Amino acid sequence: MPELPEVETVCRGLREQLSAKSEVVSVALSRKKLREPMPKSLAAKLSGQAFIAVRRRAKYLLLDTENATVISHLGMSGSWRMAATDEAAQKHDHCRINFADGRSLIYHDPRRFGLLLLAELGAEQKSKWLKSLGLEPLSVDFTAAYMLQKAKRKSVAIKNFIMDQKIVVGVGNIYAAEALFHAGIRPQKLASRVDLASWQRLIAAIQNVLGDAIKHGGTTLRDYRNARGELGEFQAELFVYGRENENCKTCGSPIKWLKQTGRSSYFCKVCQK
DNA sequence: AAACCTCCCTGGGGGC
DNA sequence: TGCCCCCAGGGAGGTT
Numbered sequence: 001m002p003e004l005p006e007v008e009t010v011c012r013g014l015r016e017q018l019s020a021k022s023e024v025v026s027v028a029l030s031r032k033k034l035r036e037p038m039p040k041s042l043a044a045k046l047s048g049q050a051f052i053a054v055r056r057r058a059k060y061l062l063l064d065t066e067n068a069t070v071i072s073h074l075g076m077s078g079s080w081r082m083a084a085t086d087e088a089a090q091k092h093d094h095c096r097i098n099f100a101d102g103r104s105l106i107y108h109d110p111r112r113f114g115l116l117l118l119a120e121l122g123a124e125q126k127s128k129w130l131k132s133l134g135l136e137p138l139s140v141d142f143t144a145a146y147m148l149q150k151a152k153r154k155s156v157a158i159k160n161f162i163m164d165q166k167i168v169v170g171v172g173n174i175y176a177a178e179a180l181f182h183a184g185i186r187p188q189k190l191a192s193r194v195d196l197a198s199w200q201r202l203i204a205a206i207q208n209v210l211g212d213a214i215k216h217g218g219t220t221l222r223d224y225r226n227a228r229g230e231l232g233e234f235q236a237e238l239f240v241y242g243r244e245n246e247n248c249k250t251c252g253s254p255i256k257w258l259k260q261t262g263r264s265s266y267f268c269k270v271c272q273k
Numbered sequence: 274a275a276a277c278c279t280c281c282c283t284g285g286g287g288g289c
Numbered sequence: 290t291g292c293c294c295c296c297a298g299g300g301a302g303g304t305t
Binding site for chain 3: 002003006035059073074075076077111113114128129163165172173174175218219220221222223224241263264
């Protein structure tokens with residue numbers, strides 16, 4: 001589900017919601033496991049603490065107290081919501097963090113592909129989930145020269161390459177399709193065949209589409225909600241994703257669909273070469 | 274080493 | 290209405 005813009009939107013929302021810095025009084029976990037079991041020590045570690053910062057690395061949310069960091073990944077269907085502590089639980093709620101001010105922060109995840117882990121303060125980057133991650137796409141390090149070098153002698157399609165979290169993080173199936181459209185590059189093109197000028201266009205396209213999606217609060221296809229329970233609005237701005245047989249917004253020709261390594265791709269065969 | 278495939282889950286939609 | 294199959298925003302682990 002959530003790619004960088006959705007996770008960033010949730011991050012900003014949680015930062016605001018947690019700015020009250022109320023102490024945790026208790027934590028309740030469901031018996032179901034997410035991708036990994038949730039740590040039993042969560043209640044003991046968080047009780048008496050307040051969250052002092054909320055950060056994002058790739059598609060991971062990092063919630064800091066003074067002595068630990070909660071690592072959260074939303075998988076395909078995860079969401080966080082703030083509710084009154086006396087509000088009834090919903091099906092698929094898996095973690096409920098109760099604060100002294102009468103509110104509760106709740107992790108909800110029907111498919112349970114998400115993650116909820118605990119790291120010692122400052123040690124989250126050592127987690128196996130974070131240690132091999134590539135560059136942040138909105139950082140100054142993300143350059144055409146870097147991508148050209150990394151793509152050398154790679155026989156993967158460009159779409160798979162820009163979705164490889166070891167190379168660049170945060171780009172998933174929707175925004176890969178959208179960025180390639182805006183850069184005029186077909187998703188099947190080999191990464192090693194993309195020249196420097198094309199990389200410059202593609203990097204600009206990735207940064208623009210991620211930035212615009214953040215401004216629109218992300219894309220809601222089905223499950224995604226921000227920390228206030230609101231939907232994203234970027235789905236109205238999509239040029240190709242999910243638009244098979246609909247007219248290209250630029251040239252009018254029908255958008256094409258293909259399956260690449262098990263995932264749907266969408267492109268315009270006139271606008272993308 | 275690199276590039277596929279499979280699997281972890283629930284639920285919604287389409288075809289019959 | 291029901292059943293069955295396919296699909297979905299991710300990503301680690303296994304296989305070739």
